[in-house]
Amino acid sequence: MSENPINPQRLLWAGFTAILATGVGFAVRGGILDNWGAEFGFSATQLGVISGAGLTGFCFGIFAGGLVVDKLGYGKLIVVSFVLHALSAIVTLTAAPEMGMATAYKYLFWGTFIFALANGALEAVANPLVARLFPENRTHYLNILHASWPLGLVLGGALGWLLDDRMGVSWKLQLVMFLLPTVIYGAMFLGQKFPKSEAAESGLGLGEMFKDVGLLGGVVVAAMLALFFSATFPSIPTWLLFVGGIVIVGVIGKITSFAVGSVVLFVLFGTHILVGAVELGTDGWIQNITGNILSSEQGKVLFVITSLTMFLLRFCAGWIEKNLRLSPVSLLCVCAIFAFIGLNLTSGITSFGGAVVALLIYGVGKTFFWPTMLAICGDRFPRTGAIAMSIMGGLGMMSGGLIGLPGLGYAKDRFASEALVERAPQVYAESQAQEKSGWLFFEPVAAIDGRALAEAKAAEEPTNDQIALIESDLAGDRKTLKADSVIPVTLAVIYLGFVLYYRSCGGYRRLVLAKEVASRR
Known part of the structure; x- marks a missing residue:
C-alpha cells in the first residue's frame, strides 16, 4: 500500500484554487484598463492587445504542458507555473509613465503574457487531472473545477471596486492581489501524488495519442499560431509563417503516420475558438463597457453579480444533466441561445436594474461553455490523453487573446x-x-485618444465637444455588444448540428479506452 495515496478531493480543490488565481488576475486587469488608458494614453485597441496577451500566452503554456505533462509529471509543471506567476508580477509592475508609452506598453504586454504562460501550464495539469480522477462524471466535476474562474472574477472585481472606486488605490497594488491565491495553490499541491492519464496508463505512445488530432487538428493549431506571431511580431514575413505552419503539420503527420484525424474533433476545435472569443473577450471588456454606459462602480458590481451567478450554476451541471436529461451538446445549444439574447439586451440597457436582468441572462448562457466543451473532449476522445484537451483549452484562450479582446477593442474604436x-x-x-x-x-x-476621452469623463461640467466624445464612446459600446452577439448565435447553430449528429449515431455517450484494446493498437 502506498504511503502517499492519491487524494482526489485535495487535488480537485488545489486545481480549483490554481484557476482561482487566474480568474482574480484576469478580473483585476479588466478593471484597471481605464487606469492604463488614462495613465499611458493607450487606445482601446492597444488595451485590447495587452489584455489579450493574458490569453494568448496561455496557449503556449497549455500546448507545451499538454505534451509533457504525462512524462514530466504534474508536480514539476506546477513549480514552473508558480515561478512564472511571480515573474509576471515583477515585469508588469515595472511599467511607469516616465519610461514612455512604447516602453511601458512592452512591459505591460510581456508581463501579461508571462502571467498567461503560468495559467496555461496550470490548466495542462488541472483539466486532464480532474477528468482522470472523476471519469464517470466529467461534466459535473470539470464544471466544479472551472467554477473557480468566475469566483476569481468575483473576488477580483470586488477588489477592484473596493480598492479602485472606493479607496483610490494604485493599479499596481490592485494587481498584486492575485499572488495570494498563487501561494495557496502552491501549498495545496505540495507533496501530493498524481495519477496518469487513461491514455498514458494504457501504454499509448505520443503518436497514437495524437492520431485523433491528426493533420486536421494540426492545421487549426498552425493557423492560430501563425495568427499569433503575425499579430505580435508584424515584421515576420508571411512566407516564414507559412513555412512554420507546414512544419507543424508535417511533424504531427510524421508522428501519427499521417493520420487525417477526427473530423468531429476538428469541428470541436473550431467551435472552441468561437467559445474563447465570445466568453473571454466579453469577460475582458464587459466591466469597461457597462461602466461606460452606467458608471464605473456599477460596471464592477454588475460584473461581480454575473460572475457569482456563473460560479453557483457550475455546481449544478451534474443535476441539470441528470434531471433535465440534457446531453452535454444539448446543454451547450441552450446556453448559446441565452448568451445571444443576453448580449443583445445588454446593448440596450439604460438602468442598473435592466442591466442586472440582461447580464444574468448572458451569465446563464456563458456558464457551461468552457468546462462542458472540455468534458466532451474527454468523453469522446480518451486515447488523446491530455493532448486534445490541452489543445482545445489553448485554442480557446488564444482566440480570446487574438480575436475576442482585441476584436472587441477594435470594434469599440x-x-x-x-x-x-x-x-x-x-x-x-x-x-x-x-x-x-x-x-x-x-x-x-x-x-x-484615450487621454482626451478620460479628461472628458472626468470633467465636472463637460463642454459640448467633451459631451460629443462621451456620447460617441457610449454609442460605440452599444454597437460592440450587438456585433459580439453574432458569435453565440453561430454557436447555437453548430451545437444543434452536434445534437442531430449524435442522435443519428444512437445518442451521446462516453467512450472508454480499455487497456487490452490499447495494447493491441
Missing part, C-alpha cells in the same frame, strides 16, 4: 469613431489618436 465623425467631425479631427489601430484584415481606424 471603430464604432465610437464613426459615431463621432457623424456627430462632430471637427471634434474627431482634434481628438483622434496619432496612430491608427488595425486588427486582422479589417481597415485601420484612427481611434479616439
Whole structure:
C-alpha cells in the first residue's frame, strides 16, 4: 500500500484554487484598463492587445504542458507555473509613465503574457487531472473545477471596486492581489501524488495519442499560431509563417503516420475558438463597457453579480444533466441561445436594474461553455490523453487573446469613431489618436485618444465637444455588444448540428479506452 495515496478531493480543490488565481488576475486587469488608458494614453485597441496577451500566452503554456505533462509529471509543471506567476508580477509592475508609452506598453504586454504562460501550464495539469480522477462524471466535476474562474472574477472585481472606486488605490497594488491565491495553490499541491492519464496508463505512445488530432487538428493549431506571431511580431514575413505552419503539420503527420484525424474533433476545435472569443473577450471588456454606459462602480458590481451567478450554476451541471436529461451538446445549444439574447439586451440597457436582468441572462448562457466543451473532449476522445484537451483549452484562450479582446477593442474604436465623425467631425479631427489601430484584415481606424476621452469623463461640467466624445464612446459600446452577439448565435447553430449528429449515431455517450484494446493498437 502506498504511503502517499492519491487524494482526489485535495487535488480537485488545489486545481480549483490554481484557476482561482487566474480568474482574480484576469478580473483585476479588466478593471484597471481605464487606469492604463488614462495613465499611458493607450487606445482601446492597444488595451485590447495587452489584455489579450493574458490569453494568448496561455496557449503556449497549455500546448507545451499538454505534451509533457504525462512524462514530466504534474508536480514539476506546477513549480514552473508558480515561478512564472511571480515573474509576471515583477515585469508588469515595472511599467511607469516616465519610461514612455512604447516602453511601458512592452512591459505591460510581456508581463501579461508571462502571467498567461503560468495559467496555461496550470490548466495542462488541472483539466486532464480532474477528468482522470472523476471519469464517470466529467461534466459535473470539470464544471466544479472551472467554477473557480468566475469566483476569481468575483473576488477580483470586488477588489477592484473596493480598492479602485472606493479607496483610490494604485493599479499596481490592485494587481498584486492575485499572488495570494498563487501561494495557496502552491501549498495545496505540495507533496501530493498524481495519477496518469487513461491514455498514458494504457501504454499509448505520443503518436497514437495524437492520431485523433491528426493533420486536421494540426492545421487549426498552425493557423492560430501563425495568427499569433503575425499579430505580435508584424515584421515576420508571411512566407516564414507559412513555412512554420507546414512544419507543424508535417511533424504531427510524421508522428501519427499521417493520420487525417477526427473530423468531429476538428469541428470541436473550431467551435472552441468561437467559445474563447465570445466568453473571454466579453469577460475582458464587459466591466469597461457597462461602466461606460452606467458608471464605473456599477460596471464592477454588475460584473461581480454575473460572475457569482456563473460560479453557483457550475455546481449544478451534474443535476441539470441528470434531471433535465440534457446531453452535454444539448446543454451547450441552450446556453448559446441565452448568451445571444443576453448580449443583445445588454446593448440596450439604460438602468442598473435592466442591466442586472440582461447580464444574468448572458451569465446563464456563458456558464457551461468552457468546462462542458472540455468534458466532451474527454468523453469522446480518451486515447488523446491530455493532448486534445490541452489543445482545445489553448485554442480557446488564444482566440480570446487574438480575436475576442482585441476584436472587441477594435470594434469599440471603430464604432465610437464613426459615431463621432457623424456627430462632430471637427471634434474627431482634434481628438483622434496619432496612430491608427488595425486588427486582422479589417481597415485601420484612427481611434479616439484615450487621454482626451478620460479628461472628458472626468470633467465636472463637460463642454459640448467633451459631451460629443462621451456620447460617441457610449454609442460605440452599444454597437460592440450587438456585433459580439453574432458569435453565440453561430454557436447555437453548430451545437444543434452536434445534437442531430449524435442522435443519428444512437445518442451521446462516453467512450472508454480499455487497456487490452490499447495494447493491441
